[in-house]
Amino acid sequence: MNPASTQADVLAEVAWVLIGGGTLVFAATMAVLAMAVRRRTGPVSTRRWIVGAGLVVPGVVLVALGAYSTWRTAGLDAPAPPGALVVGVTGRSWWWQVQYTDPTTGRPVATANELRLPAGRPVHLGLASDDVIHSFWVPALGGKMDLVPGRVNRLVITPHTPGTYRGACAEFCGEQHARMGLHVVVLPPADFDRWLAGQAQAAAPAVSALAERGQRLFSKRACAQCHTVRGTFDGGTAGPDLTHVASRLHLGAGTLANGPGAMATWVAHVQRLKPGARMPSNAHLPPADLDALGAYLEALR
The missing domain is CATH 2.60.40.420 (Cupredoxins -  blue copper proteins)
Known part of the structure; x- marks a missing residue:
């Protein structure tokens, strides 16, 4: 409920609207129940309550909420725009392989278990698995996507708030599923560029x-x-x-x-x-x- 990306903003808004709608329905149901308890005389029209409260009202509410959520989430699955950062994430038992591309040389830059992203720039995540089905989920950045052996799935996020966000594998994948964590560090663009340039370098020689x-x-x-x-x-x-x-x-x-x-x-x-x-x-x-x-x-x- 603390969104840190454009996509998570939308999902959080929809969640709050659904929670609010559910709360209103619950309150109305409890009000009707209280009225029924207080009313002790007179016949009750079962047909009116079954049709009205059992069919019409739920139908109207669900259609309205469904239409709203469909309208509000439209475009979340759209391809990344030109200029997006492309990062490959591969799930393995029980860790994450992460691969960037050096913008200077075009060579791959590999790291693991930590995803660093620039704030304000769309990111295209190519998600794959080397063994079993995993699932990429960072709640603060929105969206959950499975990593399936033999194919590459896509998830587009645009982080906007610098910080460190905890993610996890959200699909049971074996003995250490619970310890398959992923940290996402969102950096100001200049800091990210410096970090990626450093990661592209070979290891420094041992000095001691x-x-x-x-x-x-x-x-x-x-x-x-x-x-x-x-x-x-x-x-x-x-x-x-x-x-x-x-x-x-x-x-x-x-x-x-x-x-x-x-x-x-x-x-x-x-x-x-x-x-x-x-x-x-x-x-x-x-x-x-x-x-x-x-x-x-x-x-x-």
Whole structure:
């Protein structure tokens, strides 16, 4: 009920009108009931009440509300206008792959579990799934759309209020469905352009001895077989792209807030934090190795 996009404004208005209409119908029904309780004499015309209150009044109310909602929501499914930002979102068990296009080079820019959008600009979301049916839903931005294997669905939104909005998978998709969160960060246009330009860059080289050791461990422990760090480890696609993972608000699709020590905690205790996730826990590693891996990942901004 706190809309942050043009489409959500419309849906919120329709919801409030429907709630108001339902409240008036309920109040009228209770008034009629009170009259019936107070009236103790005289015959009751059952035909009048059945036809009038049971058919005519509900028919008029439902037709009016249906006509209003159809008129008010017309155009919400229209294609995005020219100049819209195009973003690909792919649902995977149990995380979100997000792909932008670098406006300078035309190359894809991959990230995960976090969608950043410019305020005031229409956004065309291409929604797909790599495994089972998922569903993209960010209540504050309006609209819910299924992600179906083998096809690409479309959702157009125009965010207008900068802020961070929580989304989720709204279609049961397996063991960790409840922990398949998505955060949408709406930024002023200039901030978004700077963010996207930074995301398009390859990962910065490790600068500390601890981070360098973590980078070597990242390769030795076969992390790069599943994860890409552009410019250093390319090719892993089974897990999220980690090129700028330290710049994200959360780890594990909203499971763990990102902050000091969070990377090492996630690497060590994935299965405790998100049982069934397709990454093994690494609590068996020496604490020094976990610290080094954490330092390397925390440097990927």
